[in-house]
Amino acid sequence: MKNYSTTRRNFMASTAAIGALGVMPLLPSAAFAQGSTLRIRQERDHSILDPAYMVGGVDVEAQKQCLPFLSQYTSKDGTFGWQPTYFAKKLEQRDATHIDFELVEGLVWSNGYGSVKASDVKFSFERMKTGDWKGYYDSLDHVEVTGDRTGTIVLKKPFAPFIMNTLCNGPGAILCEKAVKKAGGKFTTKFPAVCGPYIYEQIPGQQATFTANPEWTGPKPDYDTVKALIIKEVKAAELAFEAGELDCTSIGADTLARYTKKMPADSAVSVAGELQYMWMGMNTEHPKLKDPKVRRALQHAVDVDSILAGAYSSTTKKSNGVICPGLLGQRDSTKYYNYDPAKAKALLAEAGVSGLELTLRTLNKQERMLTAQIIQANLAAIGVTLNVLPQDSGPFWEMGQEKKGDTWKDLELWLMRFGTTPDPYEAMQWFVSSQVGIWNWERWTDKEFDKLYDQGIAETDDAKRAAIYKNMQDIMEETGAYVWINHEPETFAHSVKVKINAAPSGELNYRRFERV
Amino acid sequence: MYFYLIKRLGLSFAVIITVVIVLFALLHLIPGDPATIALGPRASDEAIARYAAKMHLDEPLWRQFLIYISNASMGDLGVDVFSDRPVTQIVMERLGFTLALITCGLGWAIVLGIPLGALAAVRPNSWLDRITGILSVGTIAIPSFVVSIWVLVIFAINLRWLPAIGAGEPGQLGDQLLHLVLPAFAIGLSWVGYLARMVRASMLEVMGENYIRSARAFGLKPNTVVYQYAMRVAILPTITLIGIGFGGLISSAVFAEIIFARPGIGSLILISIEARNFPVVQGAVLVATSLYIFIVLFSDLLVAWLNPRVRESL
Numbered sequence: 001m002k003n004y005s006t007t008r009r010n011f012m013a014s015t016a017a018i019g020a021l022g023v024m025p026l027l028p029s030a031a032f033a034q035g036s037t038l039r040i041r042q043e044r045d046h047s048i049l050d051p052a053y054m055v056g057g058v059d060v061e062a063q064k065q066c067l068p069f070l071s072q073y074t075s076k077d078g079t080f081g082w083q084p085t086y087f088a089k090k091l092e093q094r095d096a097t098h099i100d101f102e103l104v105e106g107l108v109w110s111n112g113y114g115s116v117k118a119s120d121v122k123f124s125f126e127r128m129k130t131g132d133w134k135g136y137y138d139s140l141d142h143v144e145v146t147g148d149r150t151g152t153i154v155l156k157k158p159f160a161p162f163i164m165n166t167l168c169n170g171p172g173a174i175l176c177e178k179a180v181k182k183a184g185g186k187f188t189t190k191f192p193a194v195c196g197p198y199i200y201e202q203i204p205g206q207q208a209t210f211t212a213n214p215e216w217t218g219p220k221p222d223y224d225t226v227k228a229l230i231i232k233e234v235k236a237a238e239l240a241f242e243a244g245e246l247d248c249t250s251i252g253a254d255t256l257a258r259y260t261k262k263m264p265a266d267s268a269v270s271v272a273g274e275l276q277y278m279w280m281g282m283n284t285e286h287p288k289l290k291d292p293k294v295r296r297a298l299q300h301a302v303d304v305d306s307i308l309a310g311a312y313s314s315t316t317k318k319s320n321g322v323i324c325p326g327l328l329g330q331r332d333s334t335k336y337y338n339y340d341p342a343k344a345k346a347l348l349a350e351a352g353v354s355g356l357e358l359t360l361r362t363l364n365k366q367e368r369m370l371t372a373q374i375i376q377a378n379l380a381a382i383g384v385t386l387n388v389l390p391q392d393s394g395p396f397w398e399m400g401q402e403k404k405g406d407t408w409k410d411l412e413l414w415l416m417r418f419g420t421t422p423d424p425y426e427a428m429q430w431f432v433s434s435q436v437g438i439w440n441w442e443r444w445t446d447k448e449f450d451k452l453y454d455q456g457i458a459e460t461d462d463a464k465r466a467a468i469y470k471n472m473q474d475i476m477e478e479t480g481a482y483v484w485i486n487h488e489p490e491t492f493a494h495s496v497k498v499k500i501n502a503a504p505s506g507e508l509n510y511r512r513f514e515r516v
Numbered sequence: 517m518y519f520y521l522i523k524r525l526g527l528s529f530a531v532i533i534t535v536v537i538v539l540f541a542l543l544h545l546i547p548g549d550p551a552t553i554a555l556g557p558r559a560s561d562e563a564i565a566r567y568a569a570k571m572h573l574d575e576p577l578w579r580q581f582l583i584y585i586s587n588a589s590m591g592d593l594g595v596d597v598f599s600d601r602p603v604t605q606i607v608m609e610r611l612g613f614t615l616a617l618i619t620c621g622l623g624w625a626i627v628l629g630i631p632l633g634a635l636a637a638v639r640p641n642s643w644l645d646r647i648t649g650i651l652s653v654g655t656i657a658i659p660s661f662v663v664s665i666w667v668l669v670i671f672a673i674n675l676r677w678l679p680a681i682g683a684g685e686p687g688q689l690g691d692q693l694l695h696l697v698l699p700a701f702a703i704g705l706s707w708v709g710y711l712a713r714m715v716r717a718s719m720l721e722v723m724g725e726n727y728i729r730s731a732r733a734f735g736l737k738p739n740t741v742v743y744q745y746a747m748r749v750a751i752l753p754t755i756t757l758i759g760i761g762f763g764g765l766i767s768s769a770v771f772a773e774i775i776f777a778r779p780g781i782g783s784l785i786l787i788s789i790e791a792r793n794f795p796v797v798q799g800a801v802l803v804a805t806s807l808y809i810f811i812v813l814f815s816d817l818l819v820a821w822l823n824p825r826v827r828e829s830l
Binding site: 044045047048053055132134135188189203204205206207229230231232233236237239240242243244245246392393394395397398404 | 546547549552553555559560562563596598599600601606609610613668669672673676679680681682683686774775776777779780783784786787792
């Protein structure tokens with residue numbers, strides 16, 4: 001047997017050699033992949049791809065590449081709508097509670113699970129009613145299978161947003177019944193079977209790779225391979241984009257402002273949507289804010305234009321309500337207030353209030369803090385002292401909820417931002433009477449508002465729906481509990497050689513990307 | 517020596533247990549309901565209940581701790597609350613990247629820092645010594661995250677000589693090494709300064725020893741005196757410093773992994789803290805701490821092995 005021995009000198013020499021290996025000269029030839037490969041940023045690993053239990057966001061992006069959907073978003077003249085996908089030969093709303101569909105012929109599941117059937121649609125949608133995303137299927141009664149590839153989605157009651165809100169969105173993914181049942185009824189990071197242009201593989205912490213699905217018979221996407229590189233920080237992604245290592249990435253507000261002044265070479269910026277709405281809320285039940293004149297004074301005191309310029313570098317749209325740009329019912333202007341410090345002072349005097357001291361709570365994020373500071377200066381100008389209380393996400397999201405403690409009783413002012421889907425119903429649902437103490441932290445109720453909310457859900461005429469939602473925002477604003485601030489965009493920087501496709505809420509759909 | 521080894525192992529174990537207790541307490545002191553924070557403000561009640569059950573959040577704190585510690589002792593660090601993947605597997609997938617980064621970062625710092633320090637000591641107060649001194653203090657003073665951003669902007673964005681992000685294409689060693697260059701340079705730079713200063717100070721002390729004077733008096737060549745007699749003794753404190761530095765680089769690696777979007781233990785911990793993914797946080801910190809303790813222990817034992825005087829004093 002050979003005797004291995006180590007001397008101190010040998011050890012030192014080996015250590016030096018290993019160290020030298022780390023700095024050996026290397027050629028950069030393999031650094032930049034090209035060809036028909038699309039390189040994009042992905043914020044995190046896919047956690048759960050099962051639509052019933054997914055986390056959302058990037059999980060939906062993976063579903064859109066590998067699973068069938070019946071409908072997809074469209075955007076025309078700045079307004080969002082829907083159209084059937086390639087998978088659906090027909091998708092028609094027969095009446096307020098019936099949606100007929102017909103699948104395209106020849107769709108095949110991978111792994112030998114046969115053709116995509118209407119029974120898969122029934123299985124997929126009906127199982128959602130017991131999953132974590134069941135809220136999207138509250139209105140679903142059942143899916144009626146009328147043929148091998150045909151069926152009808154039957155709703156319990158008229159629900160106008162069903163196609164836009166549910167079928168175009170992640171919860172609208174169709175799964176292979178046989179494959180999911182064989183996998184035990186649910187799955188996490190591996191699709192039991194796919195039907196789409198791509199198959200999927202993930203290397204956790206590094207990348208998700210979408211490669212051409214050999215069994216796909218539908219239209220081929222422009223890119224054979226999509227590499228979604230895991231980049232947690234948006235700043236790192238922006239630098240990678242500028243280094244030419246990404247073809248597309250989301251960017252932050254400050255970078256958008258920088259790119260607006262000087263765009264990197266061969267690059268462009270696209271806005272997917274502006275489905276975030278931010279406002280300053282006021283607790284109408286708090287003793288200091290119970291008088292509507294005080295609330296109206298605060299509405300007049302806040303200079304929203306300064307906030308947009310100072311905190312958001314003029315990269316976001318001014319808000320006039322909870323309905324975001326491109327959606328039915330968006331308002332062009334406020335109805336009950338504008339920036340008028342003199343009027344604010346007069347209203348405070350009229351209410352007999354002086355030396356008012358309030359607390360504004362906000363998430364401890366850069367833009368929110370800047371916004372809070374500008375509001376602080378605005379209120380100081382009318383004699384109101386504002387204390388800003390930055391909070392971590394944990395306590396922030398609990399402070400208005402009655403079941404999470406008593407903070408809601410002390411809540412005075414706060415900066416809030418919600419995201420929504422491209423249907424006005426989604427944004428309105430948080431402000432009805434039943435949401436007081438849950439998400440309606442302003443704590444007002446209005447029977448007319450609740451009635452309009454129900455009408456908006458049932459109404460299928462776009463013009464009438466738009467009028468309903470405008471009316472509802474008037475009611476909200478009249479309470480004096482809101483100062484509308486902005487709608488932040490979902491912005492992407494990309495190569496000019498790439499035409500991107502993203503849902504209004506920012507999820508990328510690589511299969512619809514185009515090479516220019 | 518054996519008694520020393522057993523004593524050090526016992527101490528290491530006590531440190532690990534303390535870290536686990538502190539970490540466990542800290543994670544549960546973070547304000548807010550962990551289930552709501554992890555799953556988002558609009559998570560369904562069922563999802564929150566499922567999360568709480570999976571995390572044993574419905575159990576008393578002491579019982580949660582006992583469950584964790586007993587599972588961890590069996591090598592089971594729990595499962596990722598989102599993907600259900602074993603934490604041990606997740607941590608091990610990332611550990612190699614962090615070790616490669618730290619080894620390369622410290623490796624090039626050793627290759628450059630030790631000779632620089634030795635040269636500076638051999639010619640004290642020369643121009644070489646002064647330049648080395650200025651560079652050493654300069655590199656020590658610049659935080660690694662600042663270096664990371666600068667090298668990224670210069671070499672990846674402006675010059676496009678080196679890749680900016682990621683760990684390289686899986687299975688392609690050349691590409692993976694190429695992706696190591698910038699982050700390893702960034703985290704290793706300050707260690708060039710540390711090592712050079714340490715070796716210089718150590719060498720100056722050794723060069724004044726009687727046996728060095730005797731060696732010179734016997735007419736040995738200057739290089740032989742410096743590299744075969746003085747250096748072998750002067751390097752010993754540096755080994756301890758390298759051991760501690762290895763642990764310190766784990767924290768530097770966090771910045772490098774985030775800025776260069778590399779997978780690794782540091783970025784895993786940060787992402788998991790933000791997501792309140794407690795099992796992953798606990799598992800990753802436990803592994804990182806154990807690694808640190810092991811490296812420091814190893815360097816101490818190495819010094820004892822290399823230096824007979826230390827060995828005999830144990």
